[in-house]
Amino acid sequence: MRVAIDVGYGYCKAVGGGVSAGDSSGRRVIIPSTVGPARKARGLAVAFGDGRHRDGHDVTITVGGEDHAYMIGAAAGRRSWATEAAERSGYLPLALTAAALVGADGDTELLLGLPLAMWLRPEQRRALRGELRGVEARVAIDGRRERTITVSGVQVLPQGAGAFALALQTDPSLGERPVGLIDVGYRTTDYVAMRRVSGAVAPDESACGSIDLGAGRVFEAVRQALSDRSGVMLPEGAIEDAIANYGGRLAIRGQDYDAAALVDAEAAALATAVEEQMRRLWMDRLDLMGAVLLAGGGGDLLHRHLRHLHPRTRIVRDPIYANAAGYLAMAG
Ligand SMILES: Nc1ncnc2c1ncn2[C@@H]1O[C@H](COP(=O)(O)OP(=O)(O)OP(=O)(O)O)[C@@H](O)[C@H]1O
Ligand SMILES: [Mg+2]
Structure with a gap:
């Protein structure tokens, strides 16, 4: 299967290839580009009757006989700002998780993007290809059936x-x-x-x-502005959360604020x-x-x-x- 993955600094977007070449009608996923250490004792969302709206995925990736456990998604915390693509911590687990979520199983050809300025440097493309090509990994997400993904090919393409x-x-x-x-x-x-x-x-x-x-700087500026105004240092992601889930409204120490106009x-x-x-x-x-x-x-x-x-x-x-x-x- 062919899977295209746009591993952005903000969000990782993956699209599964359809039946014919060039077809992009396969499954799609978007996950925040955050990878953190595993956290146990989850499943509360399921107890509340909604297993779909979790804020992160429990992922175990086994490479070369070694298990690595991660929390991937918003629950994982902060984003990685490393500029060398292949060195961005969590690049590999993110890409494999996204591939598994769109249905990759077995031989998988990955199409990956790099920011254009970085793509223009051949050593960046090589490093990324080198990190992923030939990887054979067992991927288990949220306790569901494990699948084995073998990266049979990697193409690195420029964003845009x-x-x-x-x-x-x-x-x-x-x-x-x-x-x-x-x-x-x-x-x-x-x-x-x-x-x-x-x-x-x-x-x-x-x-x-x-x-x-x-x-990102839009949300950062609004976070700063509302932190200054309220005297409460708002955590990363607070403004995006208010916009995505609360129509831009947020309550800080009992006082209502509207982030939408500031955004x-x-x-x-x-x-x-x-x-x-x-x-x-x-x-x-x-x-x-x-x-x-x-x-x-x-x-x-x-x-x-x-x-x-x-x-x-x-x-x-x-x-x-x-x-x-x-x-x-x-x-x-
Ligand atoms: N449904 C959505 N889910 C996530 N982000 C959204 C959505 N709709 C709009 N956005 C905006 O898109 C931005 C992320 O854009 P995008 O996914 O293109 O960035 P990226 O590719 O991760 O970053 P970069 O290209 O710099 O590496 C977010 O900051 C948010 O403002
Ligand atoms: Mg992008």
Whole structure:
């Protein structure tokens, strides 16, 4: 089976390959990119009648006869900010867990993404491939049946390129003009400019790269602001939790606060920063692009604020999964 995994700094997205090459209709999962030591005595969610809405997975991975137990997901705590992809602690358990959750069992070909700036360094691609290729692991999740995943092949692809490949497959007319794609993630923003050379759509390499801006800073800024205002240091993830589960409302020491408006203001500020950088980086190209596509979870968050970047700025379908699904399209 082929599995495409976009291991972002914020979230790990996986899409299982369907029956035919390039098919991305398989199962999808998204898990926060957090890996921590195992925690025992779980299963309380099941006792409350809901085994599906757990905040993390108990995962045991057996490699070379050695068991490693992890807690993976929001319950695991903090995110890893290592910049060398292969050295990010938890990369392997995250990728294997995501692969197992979309149904990988037996021989598995992994399609993995790297931030574009990192992908452009061959040693980064090699290190990641080297860490995963040939791995044979038994993976057990939440006490369910173990499966053995054998990584029979690894392809490392640049972030942003997957989302573009998928958009082009859906709408081939995108290839009729130069086009830009901006993938706003949790920590990085990857940008790709594509143009036609001798009939083929190809990246305009001097106009592709990564910038150090992402949706994570929106939540961080709001967390700081509300911590200052309330005098209570809010934990990481508190704002995302309020937005995702409580309509943006949160109570701090009995006082109600609304994070939604603050998030919107910070999203506008981030959009301005992204827009400034992109105008500079695409200085003589932007006006000649037929469209600018936005992808990534951050693209979703910012797209209303990025409308003025280009008259044809639009968000791709399924922006969060676009890279992973697109890797399957590229490999097919
Ligand atoms: N349903 C959702 N689940 C998770 N995040 C979401 C969702 N909808 C929007 N988001 C936003 O998407 C952001 C994460 O985007 P994305 O998954 O593209 O980042 P990433 O790929 O993990 O990061 P990077 O590309 O920097 O490594 C979150 O900060 C959040 O604001
Ligand atoms: Mg990403």
